[in-house]
Amino acid sequence: MKLLDIFMSLKSDMRYIEDELDKSIRSDHALLNKTSLHLLKAGGKRIRPVFVLLAGQFGHYSLERLKSVAVSLELIHMASLVHDDVIDDAETRRGQLTVKSKWDNRIAMYTGDYIFAKALFVLSELSDPHIHRILSKAMVQMTIGEMEQIRYFFRYEQSVREYLLRIRRKTALLFAVSCQLGAIAVGTHPTHSRALYDFGYNVGMAFQIGDDILDICGTEKQIGKPPGSDIRQGNITLPLILALQDDPHREMMIAHIDAVRESDGQADTSDLLQMIRESNGLKRAEQLSELYIAKAIEAVHLLPEQSAKRSLIDIAHFVGKRTY
Ligand code: IPE
Numbered sequence: 001m002k003l004l005d006i007f008m009s010l011k012s013d014m015r016y017i018e019d020e021l022d023k024s025i026r027s028d029h030a031l032l033n034k035t036s037l038h039l040l041k042a043g044g045k046r047i048r049p050v051f052v053l054l055a056g057q058f059g060h061y062s063l064e065r066l067k068s069v070a071v072s073l074e075l076i077h078m079a080s081l082v083h084d085d086v087i088d089d090a091e092t093r094r095g096q097l098t099v100k101s102k103w104d105n106r107i108a109m110y111t112g113d114y115i116f117a118k119a120l121f122v123l124s125e126l127s128d129p130h131i132h133r134i135l136s137k138a139m140v141q142m143t144i145g146e147m148e149q150i151r152y153f154f155r156y157e158q159s160v161r162e163y164l165l166r167i168r169r170k171t172a173l174l175f176a177v178s179c180q181l182g183a184i185a186v187g188t189h190p191t192h193s194r195a196l197y198d199f200g201y202n203v204g205m206a207f208q209i210g211d212d213i214l215d216i217c218g219t220e221k222q223i224g225k226p227p228g229s230d231i232r233q234g235n236i237t238l239p240l241i242l243a244l245q246d247d248p249h250r251e252m253m254i255a256h257i258d259a260v261r262e263s264d265g266q267a268d269t270s271d272l273l274q275m276i277r278e279s280n281g282l283k284r285a286e287q288l289s290e291l292y293i294a295k296a297i298e299a300v301h302l303l304p305e306q307s308a309k310r311s312l313i314d315i316a317h318f319v320g321k322r323t324y
């Protein structure tokens, strides 16, 4: 099931957001136009804008105000991906060449900066300083999360807690804030914007755990890039952290991780991936993701009766089971 099929009701508003996204990054600089449109046109799930619009249904829904938040959040997400692909040395994203591989690293860094700047510009349509503070803080946390990820590369002795703190920062907070800002922008009652924040946070945690599972279990066609990218880069994610706790192949897994590090990511990872796929660690990671989905749904129950509640629950289930 395609994500947007779940939300027929959002279709026309999402089309408007899509047009505004396109407009927001156009400028008279030919190369910046090309590089930023390249990623925009490659598609993507647009899940953060969808959250903004759904959260906005618990207040005085105004597409014009929600647009500023939705476009800005998708741009921040996109900019972070352009930079992330430089750090990860990733060739493909969304099934297309990354900006860094189609052009080069320098162009990708400036493209990311450019898209970040455009995000700030769009958000300036809203004058509430509270909104700007919340978003700035989330961006700082995201950066810390990405820095921490580098610091933890190849550390196979790391704890689940350290992993969870990292994904909270790099992914979940932006989901939380998508819901929270959608709510605040249209004057939603604080109790409800808090519940929406909790919903977004928990879905975001499950989303990143799912992303990390897909990197181990997905196919290139599903995830738009070769599987095993995380481990080649040194990023030890939840299924592996859990497998290393008690798997009978623990020592072999460690030897594989060392081989990947010593070969600068060139060593073959297929045996390691296979061991993780067959491990209990993978099952436990899936269970933890389900736990976050359950918590997200609990938060939805605190919201007033509204058709958007059903959509939030559907989206939570989609994230729990996503295959792309
Ligand atoms: C990718 O996010 C980065 C993560 C936080 C895992 P998405 O999976 O939302 O990327 P697109 O926008 O659909 O390409």
Ligand code: IPE
Pocket (backbone or CB within 6 Å): 080, 081, 084, 088, 170, 171, 211, 212
């Ligand atoms: C998400 O992490 C990146 C950001 C939050 C910027 P990943 O590194 O797992 O994202 P993918 O797998 O490259 O899409």
Ligand code: MG
Pocket (backbone or CB within 6 Å): 084, 085, 088
């Ligand atoms: Mg990455």
Ligand code: MG
Pocket (backbone or CB within 6 Å): 211, 212, 215, 230
């Ligand atoms: Mg990933």
